[in-house]
Amino acid sequence: MTVYPELNQLLQELTSAARDLLGDSFAGAYLQGSFALGDADLHSDCDFLIPVHRPVTEAQESALRALHAEIPARPGFWTQHLEGSYPLLADLRTLDGLGRDWLYVDHGWREMQWSTHCNSEVVRWTLREYGVTLAGPDPKTFVEVVPPEALRARMRADIPRLLPDLATWVSIEMAWGQRYAVTTLCRMLYTLAEGRVCSKKAALLWAIDALGTKWTELCRRALDGRALGFDPEDAADPVVVTRTIELADYARALAAGDTVTPW
Structure with missing residues (x-):
């Protein structure tokens, strides 16, 4: 198993x-x-x-x-x-x-x-x-096929809500919460692009290649930081928090079709 x-x-x-x-x-x-x-x-x-x-x-x-x-x-x-x-x-x-x-x-x-x-x-x-x-x-x-467009539609609805939803149970000013936000955004953008679902690691590796160099360091940090696990005393770098919010804004624009998709 x-x-x-x-x-x-x-x-x-x-x-x-x-x-x-x-x-x-x-x-x-x-x-x-x-x-x-x-x-x-x-x-x-x-x-x-x-x-x-x-x-x-x-x-x-x-x-x-x-x-x-x-x-x-x-x-x-x-x-x-x-x-x-x-x-x-x-x-x-x-x-x-x-x-x-x-x-x-x-x-x-x-x-x-x-x-x-x-x-x-x-x-x-x-x-x-x-x-x-x-x-x-x-x-x-016994499970009905979920078509790619149904997955994409769900991402278009969920991406704008991600940070407000996260704020109800974890802060992105905590390092684990910040990494979780970046990872989840990458998974959502992967599904928006590909019409399928992948693992956290696969989504971060995809994002490093697909989203452009502007987001490479942020995604790489989230990937490398996974091994650190959950530590409520570990504060996120304020600069990285700002970049995470910028990635969320970018994802929201992609989901809305307000900017050209990079993939």
Whole structure:
């Protein structure tokens, strides 16, 4: 499943527990995100989807909430880094199901919530094209194709909102937040250009080549800085923060068609 034995064991336990709790409503278990796209490392979270045939009942929801409250209390590294949802299988069969709430657990959290977080074009595309099957049928048999223009349309809508959305949970004046902003902008611009999804590392390497020399140093710093991980005491260089805001403005102009695309 992955190159990390501890994570593999945890995923087996999660899949088995979910199958037991959901019974015949369990439709499968899959990895999406970095572990599907490649380039996952110890700084990645592990994104899962466990589809269900029928809406989760109150009893099932209670049991799943207890499970995901207990997992982060276990010893180990990867118990702190799971993130995922329990989508209704019917929602995945059609793009009409986009934007509906699924039972979701955020990265490292112990409390689940109902959220649209995983119900996006990007997640569906990744699941269908590169999803790692832990249990169940091939995702291509039940996930509708996400066309390139649907991905591009989502980027046009999301790029202008990126920095305001980030500000609700992390500051780009923190070094990790600044690197995250640059990396996410590069992933969005890659999808806008190519009509597909790629990993964080691949997006930064693409941006270094595709966006022009003006942004090379900023993107290279984000790529090299990934190994530094999350440190809330590590402040970003104010000059780099300014350049990050300029990149966001540039991306917004590209998304709006207000400037000639460099690729």
